[in-house]
Amino acid sequence: MAAIELDGVTKRYDGGLGLPGRSSDPVEALSDLDLTVREGDIYGFLGPNGAGKSTTINVLLDFVRPTAGSARVLDLDARTESQQVRERVGVLPEGFSPYDRLTGRQHLDFAIESKDAADSPSEIAERVGIADALDRKAGGYSKGMAQRLVLGMALVGQPDLLILDEPSTGLDPNGAREMRDIVRAERDRGATVFFSSHVLGQVEPVCDRVGILRDGELVAEDTVEGLREAAGGETTLTIDVERLPDDAVTAVRALDGVSTVRADGQRLTVDCADGAKTTVLSTLEDNGAPVADFDTTGASLEEVFASYTTGEPEVRA
């Protein structure tokens, strides 16, 4: 069974308000989107701002209704069985604001009551790192604390699926790491995690699968490794050596996965497959060229992402 299943989902927003003189062209936020998220996966939903990530999530939660197509969440119809869906889903929405006059505890109590759950607000607050602010009014929370509070609300009731929309917004690097730890822990508990981000670095370390959305269409979907390979996997190694015998250059050139080698005095520039980096370095050492320093550039997933989301959808093979 799939945790999330989108089938040909299209969402068009009519331009303007239908008032004369104020209409604009209709905007297609999602175009015939098919998407399947397997149960138990951490699925990273990547794309630049405006690609349709939030619209997709809004469709899953019945916040917006698709123009065409259908969405199923946990094998329930997202439109007609939305309330049952939300009983089993924990959500960290995007663009929310907390109730200024209610304390963190009251927020968590509300989620616990709404979900008919038996969680303890203090334990959840401890988990998301707002224990010391639990009895303060949420109006005084920073963006990051509000984000943690609402993540806590999402964790209430051990949901089968977590939907996190740009979860690292407002979090410092430490907070983002804690967020990823929670995401992993939830997956290990058996939950499926679907989270969107426009920042690749948030997705890369934690996701089992990644889907890249651009202009309302899924332009790539694979594992992190798979995406890296699709991008060619070429890494450019710049190596400074203490000595550079010709034998060493020849040996490196002969290695599998090495495409070009340029020698310039004591500096060697090698284009090679991502996996061949360590072999290149050890081959140099073995052939009388001790490595003083080296640097790697290119072929990061960052570039893969950029090539999918800015240029043509096709990447170099």
Place this chain on the structure above:
Amino acid sequence: MSTLAVARKDFQDAIRSRVLLGLTGLFVLFVAGASYFFARIQPAPGGGDPTALVLIFSLLTPASLLVPIIGLALGYKAVAGERESGRIKLLLSLPHSRLDVVLGKTLGRTSVLVVPIIVGFAVGAAVIFWQSSRFTPVNYLAFAFVTVLLGLAYIAIGVAISSATTSTFRALIGGISLLAVLEFLWQQVLIAVVYLVNGLSLPQQPPGDWYYFLQNLPPGSAYSSAARSLLPQNPTTLAITGPTPDAFYLQDWFGFVILAVWIVVPLVLGYLRFEGTDL
């Protein structure tokens, strides 16, 4: 269950707001002041000691203006405000239906309104007791109850407008316009309609029952009718209200029906609009 959770949270939130404090203060001042004024200065019909009944009648008109304003003030932000701030996503990420939101908000805001009405009327009762030898708590409680109904009608109207729009500004403008038409301009609107329907002249013969029915249609008028129906039919009452017409829809008790319609119909329309829309 879900509706109650939303209502409770809404009340928790609103009870901490200065709005409630302001409303309570305003309403206490109003009831106490008016009670004192009518007990002290306004002579009762036929002279003599003013009865609580007379006081209640004296409070009807000012209450029918103040309570609608308070009701709308409480209602207009209920849903549109949540949409503007994004809190609606927090609310609807949890397993609540949109109907739960509309009903829960209405219930929560009504509880908020009940607080100033109870406090206000308690203070008013003390003033009346102090100024008048005859105090009838049962009538007074009935009056408080009908006043809550009027508030509920305007909260329902406010929440309905709030559910049907995306901006609190539009909800506010809509609420004020409706209040102006229903409570301040209704007679003029009716006359204008009759004038137009009658071929740009006013009819010579007196209008039929339907005209009086339309006159009684705004929540404020329905409130006055409903309040009158709860008071004992004694000479004092009759001296103030005059004889009642025969048609059932012109009877005072029909005010309750009209108030109920003002509560239910806006909520249904507002909900249907909210249910069909993208957030």
